[in-house]
Amino acid sequence: MDGTIARVPLTSNHPLNDGRTAGSAVVRAFSADRPERLPVWFMRQAGRSLPEYRAAREGTGMLEACLRPELASELTLQPVRRHGVDAAIFFSDIVVPLLLAGVDVDIESGVGPVLGAPIRTADDVARLVDAGPLTPAALAPVTGGVELTVAELGRTPLIGFAGAPFTLAAYLVEGRPSRDHLAARTLMHADPATWAALTDWAADVTGAFLRAQVLAGASAVQLFDSWAGALSAADYVAHAAPASARALAQVADLGVKVVHFGTGTEHLLTAMREVGADVVGIDYRTPLDHANRLLGGAVPLQGNLDPALLAAPWDVLEAHVRDVVGRGSWAPAHVVNLGHGVPPGTDPGVLTRVVELVHRLGH
Amino acid sequence: MDGTIARVPLTSNHPLNDGRTAGSAVVRAFSADRPERLPVWFMRQAGRSLPEYRAAREGTGMLEACLRPELASELTLQPVRRHGVDAAIFFSDIVVPLLLAGVDVDIESGVGPVLGAPIRTADDVARLVDAGPLTPAALAPVTGGVELTVAELGRTPLIGFAGAPFTLAAYLVEGRPSRDHLAARTLMHADPATWAALTDWAADVTGAFLRAQVLAGASAVQLFDSWAGALSAADYVAHAAPASARALAQVADLGVKVVHFGTGTEHLLTAMREVGADVVGIDYRTPLDHANRLLGGAVPLQGNLDPALLAAPWDVLEAHVRDVVGRGSWAPAHVVNLGHGVPPGTDPGVLTRVVELVHRLGH
Numbered sequence: 061m062d063g064t065i066a067r068v069p070l071t072s073n074h075p076l077n078d079g080r081t082a083g084s085a086v087v088r089a090f091s092a093d094r095p096e097r098l099p100v101w102f103m104r105q106a107g108r109s110l111p112e113y114r115a116a117r118e119g120t121g122m123l124e125a126c127l128r129p130e131l132a133s134e135l136t137l138q139p140v141r142r143h144g145v146d147a148a149i150f151f152s153d154i155v156v157p158l159l160l161a162g163v164d165v166d167i168e169s170g171v172g173p174v175l176g177a178p179i180r181t182a183d184d185v186a187r188l189v190d191a192g193p194l195t196p197a198a199l200a201p202v203t204g205g206v207e208l209t210v211a212e213l214g215r216t217p218l219i220g221f222a223g224a225p226f227t228l229a230a231y232l233v234e235g236r237p238s239r240d241h242l243a244a245r246t247l248m249h250a251d252p253a254t255w256a257a258l259t260d261w262a263a264d265v266t267g268a269f270l271r272a273q274v275l276a277g278a279s280a281v282q283l284f285d286s287w288a289g290a291l292s293a294a295d296y297v298a299h300a301a302p303a304s305a306r307a308l309a310q311v312a313d314l315g316v317k318v319v320h321f322g323t324g325t326e327h328l329l330t331a332m333r334e335v336g337a338d339v340v341g342i343d344y345r346t347p348l349d350h351a352n353r354l355l356g357g358a359v360p361l362q363g364n365l366d367p368a369l370l371a372a373p374w375d376v377l378e379a380h381v382r383d384v385v386g387r388g389s390w391a392p393a394h395v396v397n398l399g400h401g402v403p404p405g406t407d408p409g410v411l412t413r414v415v416e417l418v419h420r421l422g423h
Numbered sequence: 424m425d426g427t428i429a430r431v432p433l434t435s436n437h438p439l440n441d442g443r444t445a446g447s448a449v450v451r452a453f454s455a456d457r458p459e460r461l462p463v464w465f466m467r468q469a470g471r472s473l474p475e476y477r478a479a480r481e482g483t484g485m486l487e488a489c490l491r492p493e494l495a496s497e498l499t500l501q502p503v504r505r506h507g508v509d510a511a512i513f514f515s516d517i518v519v520p521l522l523l524a525g526v527d528v529d530i531e532s533g534v535g536p537v538l539g540a541p542i543r544t545a546d547d548v549a550r551l552v553d554a555g556p557l558t559p560a561a562l563a564p565v566t567g568g569v570e571l572t573v574a575e576l577g578r579t580p581l582i583g584f585a586g587a588p589f590t591l592a593a594y595l596v597e598g599r600p601s602r603d604h605l606a607a608r609t610l611m612h613a614d615p616a617t618w619a620a621l622t623d624w625a626a627d628v629t630g631a632f633l634r635a636q637v638l639a640g641a642s643a644v645q646l647f648d649s650w651a652g653a654l655s656a657a658d659y660v661a662h663a664a665p666a667s668a669r670a671l672a673q674v675a676d677l678g679v680k681v682v683h684f685g686t687g688t689e690h691l692l693t694a695m696r697e698v699g700a701d702v703v704g705i706d707y708r709t710p711l712d713h714a715n716r717l718l719g720g721a722v723p724l725q726g727n728l729d730p731a732l733l734a735a736p737w738d739v740l741e742a743h744v745r746d747v748v749g750r751g752s753w754a755p756a757h758v759v760n761l762g763h764g765v766p767p768g769t770d771p772g773v774l775t776r777v778v779e780l781v782h783r784l785g786h
Contacts (some may be wrong), residue, residue, distance in 0.1 A: 244765055245731035249739050289687065292708045324652065324687050327708065345655045345690065366655075368608035376612050398664075403605055409714075 081217040081279040089393040090317035098422020099146035104401030105139035111263035129204035154223025157269035178235030199272040210277030220273030225262035225303035248299040259303035267310030282319040289324025308336035344399025348387040361391040364399035444580040444642040452756040453680035461785020467764030468502035485530040492567035520632035539731035541598030562635040573640030583636030587648035588625035588666035602735025611662040620664035630673030652687025671699035685738040707762025711750040724754040727762035
């Protein structure tokens with residue numbers, strides 16, 4: 061099959077997309093089906109916990125690695141080969157689409173995304189908007205990486221990756237990671253029109269990033285709203301949810317399921333579903349049976365092993381995995397995952413053992 | 424009145440303590456009474472938002488400032504003089520009692536508390552415990568600062584200050600501030616006996632710190648569990664609450680009310696009350712009417728203005744203050760405060776204007 065085919069839209073009936081992965085445990089669970097196999101993958105499974113990742117990344121900056129299709133694809137595939145997880149997640153960073161849209165951003169080791177200049181005023185936002193939309197041409201490195209990956213994955217689904225507009229806007233306004241996101245939260249109240257223009261712009265950029273991944277072969281997408289937990293429910297609904305809905309609308313016609321995840325968001329779960337998510341990712345703080353009740357028993361769940369327990373003795377971790385799987389069985393469907401990303405110091409052998417245990421428990 | 428009198432225990436009937444401040448709006452509200460005046464103070468009101476603070480602190484390290492009685496007292500009094508708030512909170516840091524107990528800790532500017540060596544093993548914890556309890560003699564700089572302060576405050580109550588054992592233990596185990604507190608959360612599951620020994624030790628140290636402040640004249644205390652929001656409710660109840668209860672037991676005979684505060688703790692409010700708190704501090708994420716329902720309508724509340732709105736235009740901030748006061752009126756009593764500390768860049772004139780508005784609204 062030649063490269064041009066992979067670039068046409070892949071709808072739910074398209075043989076390259078759901079025809080290939082529709083029978084996979086992850087895609088079926090995301091569709092509220094109950095596959096025979098209990099599926100499992102790990103947020104940040106493509107990362108520093110793997111020696112082969114550290115070897116492949118050596119000497120290459122984070123954003124450079126994201127934009128080299130062969131390398132991004134290799135890093136995406138490594139954990140699938142090693143752990144036998146049921147899905148890959150595309151190796152990228154939430155600021156990649158900002159960079160491709162022309163924002164001066166880099167990732168400083170040990171710090172996180174740092175901007176050349178924060179975006180704080182109506183003029184700053186107007187300059188972003190005037191620079192024009194994020195084009196398919198600019199997204200070519202991403203599209204290329206996804207195509208290489210899905211060609212290798214076969215029937216294992218690739219999950220597309222993007223940050224939510226609120227979290228992107230928080231980085232843009234603060235200029236760097238922040239605990240309280242005070243400047244961003246001030247802007248949304250002090251100048252709601254500028255805030256809305258900024259988050260709409262971020263929605264279009266991150267929506268285009270998601271759409272490119274799906275068109276290149278991703279079978280589902282996950283939107284990460286890392287900082288949404290900093291908002292009250294009222295602020296989330298008024299000042300974050302509209303832009304998240306706008307971003308997700310950009311993939312609504314493509315027939316893929318959407319997972320929505322944040323941390324510290326127990327008070328936001330229903331609102332995070334209502335922006336257009338099919339599946340809600342639950343952080344380690346909220347037991348899955350409780351999350352299922354909060355969501356009315358109607359939503360497939362993903363999560364929520366506590367990453368802190370990956371470093372505990374196996375008997376403690378095994379009991380925890382069994383507890384999470386038991387609580388998840390109340391939901392319409394459950395994709396086992398962590399309740400946050402894999403810590404860099406994790407023993408990869410432990411992750412493989414968790415996958416084996418989940419697959420045993422799921423039968 | 425001479426210095427020796429201030430060193431005898433001040434019970435609820437003691438003329439130097441409740442005899443002096445029992446009629447104050449803050450102490451009455453903490454007792455679920457409805458004072459005529461709606462009381463207000465601000466977490467971190469003694470801090471970098473004030474030019475007189477920056478002048479007085481210049482050239483003096485944070486922990487050194489906490490341990491110089493005249494300076495700590497001056498910094499505590501500054502916001503009372505400037506803003507007319509209804510309470511002072513003793514200027515200190517949650518790691519002060521750790522330092523006085525012999526822990527090698529300093530506060531690095533822009534980072535926070537950093538330990539010489541993290542406490543991670545049973546042997547590390549045993550060495551802490553073997554070093555003996557925190558004595559009244561070691562606490563003399565704190566006692567001295569409190570005595571100087573209450574002598575100036577007259578009928579305005581001083582609130583004593585301490586960190587909760589979980590948050591202290593999280594610093595001790597991580598060795599520095601951390602977003603996820605992974606090492607601490609791993610230890611509580613991997614080695615619960617060592618974790619319990621560590622948090623019991625931290626409880627005794629921080630309990631002694633609180634007791635010293637009350638015996639020297641503080642009219643109430645507030646326990647800050649800054650990182651408790653990182654825990655699930657089950658982990659909080661099993662691995663944090665027992666030590667918090669142990670710390671608060673050290674002031675239970677002194678007849679002062681206890682405020683308990685954390686951020687991102689909506690899922691923990693009832694558990695945080697049950698450790699022995701009389702008042703629950705609510706962060707800006709949870710509307711006070713909702714918090715009041717979660718707590719069964721039975722608990723005085725403190726909070727919860729959003730610090731992000733202190734930098735918004737006055738009409739936006741005024742509407743927010745009115746909303747918070749309205750929602751707080753559902754609780755048995757309400758002490759207006761922020762839902763987190765005063766940001767360092769805050770215009771102090773805005774804080775004074777908020778105090779004036781709250782006092783107008785409270786009539």
